[in-house]
Amino acid sequence: AQSVTQLGSHVSVSEGALVLLRCNYSSSVPPYLFWYVQYPNQGLQLLLKYTTGATLVKGINGFEAEFKKSETSFHLTKPSAHMSDAAEYFCAVSEDSGYSTLTFGKGTMLLVSP
Amino acid sequence: DAGITQSPRHKVTETGTPVTLRCHQTENHRYMYWYRQDPGHGLRLIHYSYGVKDTDKGEVSDGYSVSRSKTEDFLLTLESATSSQTSVYFCAISARQGANEQFFGPGTRLTVL
Numbered sequence: 163a164q165s166v167t168q169l170g171s172h173v174s175v176s177e178g179a180l181v182l183l184r185c186n187y188s189s190s191v192p193p194y195l196f197w198y199v200q201y202p203n204q205g206l207q208l209l210l211k212y213t214t215g216a217t218l219v220k221g222i223n224g225f226e227a228e229f230k231k232s233e234t235s236f237h238l239t240k241p242s243a244h245m246s247d248a249a250e251y252f253c254a255v256s257e258d259s260g261y262s263t264l265t266f267g268k269g270t271m272l273l274v275s276p
Numbered sequence: 277d278a279g280i281t282q283s284p285r286h287k288v289t290e291t292g293t294p295v296t297l298r299c300h301q302t303e304n305h306r307y308m309y310w311y312r313q314d315p316g317h318g319l320r321l322i323h324y325s326y327g328v329k330d331t332d333k334g335e336v337s338d339g340y341s342v343s344r345s346k347t348e349d350f351l352l353t354l355e356s357a358t359s360s361q362t363s364v365y366f367c368a369i370s371a372r373q374g375a376n377e378q379f380f381g382p383g384t385r386l387t388v389l
Contacts (some may be wrong), residue, residue, distance in 0.1 A: 194374055194375045198380075200314075205366055205380035206380040211375075211377055214375075256373065264321075264371065268316060
């Protein structure tokens with residue numbers, strides 16, 4: 163069974179600082195990995211995804227994530243935080259096997275201070 | 277934005293009453309999903325559909341049923357609402373499973389008193 167662990171329910175950074183949101187996954191087969199963002203009172207929006215190929219994936223709004231199979235990780239980073247990045251971020255995993263559904267982590271709330 | 281609407285957007289109901297939430301899509305995607313979102317739990321899958329009249333249970337399906345009679349509509353019914361079903365409910369769609377991302381609706385906030 164697949165699962166996702168997001169370390170830290172809340173992460174606080176200053177504007178301009180590096181953003182690092184951690185995600186570790188468990189999967190019995192090669193995974194597909196996703197990061198979604200949720201702004202207040204809205205649905206989820208895809209930031210980026212890893213399926214196959216290049217392990218460093220670039221997404222929208224300057225975010226990127228690196229798939230590290232040996233560490234079973236898919237951490238999300240952004241070099242310089244903006245106030246507009248304040249939101250909740252969800253890591254999710256799926257598999258290329260039959261009717262595989264998407265399993266989400268519990269989310270990390272990113273707080274950005276001026 | 278993917279064409280997904282949810283209705284109602286907000287609902288307050290009483291314990292023991294049946295409630296139906298509707299998800300409507302204009303993308304003609306095969307797969308549709310219902311999730312609930314609760315603080316500290318992230319999103320949890322309730323039920324999903326892989327075609328008209330084809331549905332399956334998710335992680336937290338007890339107390340919920342679904343129906344899909346048309347490609348574009350996926351209904352979630354709480355047979356007898358309980359306070360533990362107070363939550364925000366999201367519908368999502370995808371063209372395929374696995375590598376394909378899901379697109380989410382705006383959510384329905386349900387309060388069961």
